[in-house]
Amino acid sequence: MTGTTSAFVVSADWLEQRLGDPAIKIVDAAWYLPAQKRDPKAEYAAAHIPGAVFFDQDAIADLSSGLPHTLPSPAFFAKAVGDLGISETDVIIVYDGPGIFTAPRVWWSLRTMGARNVFVLDGGMDGWKAEGRPVTTDVPSPAPVLFTPTFDAAAATNFEDMTAIVASGERQIADARGAGRFTGEEAEPRAGMRSGHMPGARSLPSGVFSQGGKLKSLEELRETIEAAGIDLSKPVVTTCGSGVTAAIITLALQSLGHTDNTLYDGSWSEWGSRPDTAVVTGKE
Numbered sequence: 001m002t003g004t005t006s007a008f009v010v011s012a013d014w015l016e017q018r019l020g021d022p023a024i025k026i027v028d029a030a031w032y033l034p035a036q037k038r039d040p041k042a043e044y045a046a047a048h049i050p051g052a053v054f055f056d057q058d059a060i061a062d063l064s065s066g067l068p069h070t071l072p073s074p075a076f077f078a079k080a081v082g083d084l085g086i087s088e089t090d091v092i093i094v095y096d097g098p099g100i101f102t103a104p105r106v107w108w109s110l111r112t113m114g115a116r117n118v119f120v121l122d123g124g125m126d127g128w129k130a131e132g133r134p135v136t137t138d139v140p141s142p143a144p145v146l147f148t149p150t151f152d153a154a155a156a157t158n159f160e161d162m163t164a165i166v167a168s169g170e171r172q173i174a175d176a177r178g179a180g181r182f183t184g185e186e187a188e189p190r191a192g193m194r195s196g197h198m199p200g201a202r203s204l205p206s207g208v209f210s211q212g213g214k215l216k217s218l219e220e221l222r223e224t225i226e227a228a229g230i231d232l233s234k235p236v237v238t239t240c241g242s243g244v245t246a247a248i249i250t251l252a253l254q255s256l257g258h259t260d261n262t263l264y265d266g267s268w269s270e271w272g273s274r275p276d277t278a279v280v281t282g283k284e
Contacts, residue, residue: 085142099213
């Protein structure tokens with residue numbers, strides 16, 4: 001780890017200078033909660049970065065899980081991403097709307113499935129447009145390519161593993177949901193779920209890692225994580241509402257050189273909707 005900023009983030013200047021480079025694949029990974037009242041597909045159709053393909057987080061998912069956008073099988077993922085013209089050896093730049101919101105989830109997914117040269121665009125599409133950078137309505141029609149997956153099973157935690165982690169305390173738990181949902185003072189946005197958090201979890205709301213859609217410096221990331229009570233010398237599992245913003249914590253951890261981390265894919269959508277899980281309210 002060198003420098004003062006994440007090695008997994010690229011600037012808008014860097015990307016704009018490389019638009020049209022066939023070695024770089026650009027992915028629009030925008031996704032929103034209903035309360036945000038934004039339609040990612042409509043926004044992509046209206047304006048996107050030239051050359052960008054749209055990654056539908058609701059469709060490139062395990063549609064049989066009963067949970068929102070959990071990881072699909074490596075074969076399903078590879079076919080879907082290959083159909084977007086992306087192979088695991090490409091340099092892939094992922095962006096979302098606000099910046100450092102849902103792009104880290106696709107960054108994590110691609111890396112978990114074997115892609116290594118994956119980066120997140122600082123500032124997102126909102127920042128890109130605000131700075132007057134080029135946009136287009138032209139939708140690319142890339143020729144399908146072969147994406148050869150190499151699934152990193154250690155990167156994703158399932159319900160059984162999470163139950164064991166909560167029971168044993170073998171990993172620190174970092175929760176990216178808002179503070180009110182974490183304490184149980186605010187209702188969950190999805191019906192039928194209890195509010196609160198897993199025993200032992202620490203609150204690290206996803207918004208604390210960025211400013212103006214840009215990831216904070218490494219020093220600020222470290223201070224933020226440690227202030228929440230997370231020891232960076234020990235293992236961490238990240239979680240959130242549905243496995244999307246948990247990846248922001250994962251991005252921050254990886255940026256700091258912390259590699260012993262995993263993401264609970266079912267997150268609170270799974271844990272909070274079950275009657276047999278332990279839920280704590282209030283601050284710990």
